Amino acid sequence: MEKIIDVVNLHKSYGNVKAVKGIDFYVEKSSLFAFLGPNGAGKTTTINILSTLLTKDEGDVEISGIKLGGNEDAIRSSIGIVFQEGVLDPLLSVKENLETRGSFYKLSKQVLEERIKNALEVTGIENLASRRYGSLSGGQKRRTDIARALLHAPKILFLDEPTTGLDPQTRKNVWNTIMHLQKEENMTVFLTTHYMEEADMADYVVIIDNGEIVAKGTPSYLKDQFSKDVLKIKPINQKEFEQYIEKSNLSYEKQIDIYTIKLEHTLDSIKIINEIKDNIESFQVLNGTLDDAFINITGKEIRE
Amino acid sequence: MIINLIKRNLKLYFRDKTSVFFSLLGVFIIIGLYVIFLGDMMIGYITDEVGTYSGPLVTSWIMAGVISVTTITTCNGAFGIMVEDTALKKLRDFKVSPIKRWQLVLSYVISAMIVGTIMSSLTLILSELYIYIEGGSILSFSAMFKVLGLILLSVFSSSAFIFLIMSFIQSQNAFGTASSIIGTLIGFLMGIYIPIGNLPSGVQTMIKIFPLSHSGVLLRKVMINEVVDLEYLPEEFKILLGISYKVNGEFLSNMIHIAYLLVSGVVFYLLAIIVVSRKRSK
Missing domain, CATH: 3.30.70.80 (Peptidase S8 propeptide/proteinase inhibitor I9)
Incomplete structure (x- = not known):
């Protein structure tokens, strides 16, 4: 077993509000890790800290062997993030979006070209490449978001409520894409979710409430223990x-x-x-x- | 990397037809006003002074103003992308990518300059076409060259001014409001709606302090000189139309106008950079 994310005593406050109050957990390499909690529990704050968007107040975080708070760019190159709200440009085509965002990673033209092709394939949106992002359906957008997060071949994929707001059929499609990435491509997947069915399929679940971890374990352990x-x-x-x-x-x-x-x-x-x-x-x-x-x-x- | 971002910004600007339209709205208003009534009024007003030249002179005077306004309003439209990225939280995707903040900001600035240059050159072509159709004569090669140079200078100064304003703006609502205010006020601040000589002296001073109005002055000098040699125009007339600024009893030289535009541009850029980098540290 190898820890790809290791969080020790993580704290974060916004003014007087303590959003995260000293949490510890780790994520195993190539596992599907679910972060579960009610709204306002501190899920997004934690994922934002891990993905270098926010700075932590206290605690130690190590992501794929790199300590958070020093070489952020090295961490950024090894993680991909799918945000709750889309961050791509509606007026650009799927391919143009991927080309722009892919150019941030200092890849050669050929490699980028190949990565884009691969990302489109893995997410099953090859036929949408020339469509404008703004004209896509919710599920298609989400899969494009995932394709964008895959461009630099990250080791870890963070997804902040990737299936929220999608209809059941689309949710299933997006979920299958995520499972495929974890199972076939051996990617570590770290996701926050509202859906129990999804958490149920994770290898490990951490439940957070009021900024504290209240339970963690495999889904079957949690069920045995708490239901x-x-x-x-x-x-x-x-x-x-x-x-x-x-x-x-x-x-x-x-x-x-x-x-x-x-x-x-x-x-x-x-x-x-x-x-x-x-x-x-x-x-x-x-x-x-x-x-x-x-x-x-x-x-x-x-x-x- | 920056080139790809610039390409992105340019595509986003030009593909949003409404924002292109609105960034030219100030220009349309000015042209509309002059076609409908201000133009005739002015021609009647100055015929005593310059006789038969009055028609082409007024047209050139307006077009010089229109071009200088275009550099401002189109830069403003282009900076809408920066505001949108912040407001719609698109910035987060850039923050988690291994690009530097300054690279992103530089891409906004360069795109705004490119947009400003393209759109004002386009305006120049259209106004020359208009002048030609009206029976006037097209700018000589050397004057055309000077005008293009002035467009670049004006775009530099305008982008700096707009960048500073936009660096404070966080939401699309605020952007919309700021754009309408800029679009409306700019006609006055550049001395276009009403010739500067007809305004109270306090307002005149304000306009003279406003750096971008100096690009209007320079453009007027070049474009009107093509119609009638500036030497032959009476001083009061030049002061009235803002073809020259008189400060402390002396006419400002071209060099001073240019220097003022450059220096104020640099100062605005520095201030904007301070504001933008303060914001980041939160």
């Missing part, structure tokens, strides 16, 4: 069922005719089902989701 499995039952006779539940001291939530019971252990469901099987019209046992874990950890819904 409970549930049993959903649709009884034949509701009154009888409620009596049983009260008698056995279980807590439940009722939605129309379906009762949701929180389980300590998945296997507890067998006992319950056995005891009232004559009164069950249908049932299902569900694993805890990352959503539940998140709510349990932060006490908030993610999309506030």
Whole structure:
């Protein structure tokens, strides 16, 4: 295992507001790393510090072996960033945009030409090369943003909520592009997201709230640790069922005719089902989701 | 790297047809005003002084003013790209790239100069065409050469002045407001809407202090000299139309006009650079 990003005791304040209050984490090389948190938790501040946009107040950050705060240009050459809002020029074509931004990296004409071709290919937008950026759809724009971030063949790709505001189909396409980069091109992907489905596919998740890390681990660890499995039952006779539940001291939530019971252990469901099987019209046992874990950890819904 | 940025800025300016139109709006207003009524008024006003020359003289006088205004308003339009990059947070992409801040800023300045030069040369061609159609004569080769030189000088000074103003501006709203104010005021500040001699002496002094008005003076000298030898024009007449500035009882020489434009340009650039680099350290 190799740490490609290492953050120790990172602090950042804006005046009196402490945005990041001493966080520690690291990112493994070639992994998909998700930074999860409600709005205003400090996600964007952290990503902006890591990507050299903001200066830190305190703490040590090392990115692909280079310390932050000295040779920023070396770091800049090894990272690619996809911003929440597009930063390309609407009046230029996709290719013109890539040529302009690619010229910042002191590449020879041939190499740049090749990189552009490659970036267009990886993101699947070859056929859009001559279209103006401003005329593209949301998903096409986002993929162009990603292509721009790939021009200098960075080791790490930062994405700040890359799929926010896209429709589900487009979101999936963009997500597949990101997964492809990580799996096939061995790129380290660092992303912040609002979507649990996406965090669920990450190798490692860090949950940040109020500028502090409140939990970290693999998605399955977080789910095991912070969420409970549930049993959903649709009884034949509701009154009888409620009596049983009260008698056995279980807590439940009722939605129309379906009762949701929180389980300590998945296997507890067998006992319950056995005891009232004559009164069950249908049932299902569900694993805890990352959503539940998140709510349990932060006490908030993610999309506030 | 800078060349690619300049190319980008130029494409962004010329492809935005509305911003090109609006950066010429001040010019259209001036021409419109003169075609509709100011022109005839002025011709009637000066016929006593210069007789048959009055028509072509007034046309040349206006066109000299129009060209000098073009250098300012088009530079202003070109600097809109700098404001937009800041306002729309596009700057972040440049900040996380291994380019230097000064390279980016230099690209805005050079693009503005190129835009100013192209657009005012275009205005020069169009005004010559207009003068020709009106039955006037086209500038001689040497005068044309001088005018082109003056356009370059004027663009240098204008870009410096506009750069300084734009360095304070952070939002597109502010840019729009500043542009309209500049577009409206410039006609007065250059002594075009109303000939400088008809204004109260306080305003006259203000105009004389305003560096860019000196490029108007120089352009008028060259272009009007083609119609009628300046030697033969009465002094009061030259003062009235702003063909020469009299300061402390003496006419300013061409050299002083040029030096004033150059020095003020350099000062504006230095001030703008201070403002821009202060902003970065936040």
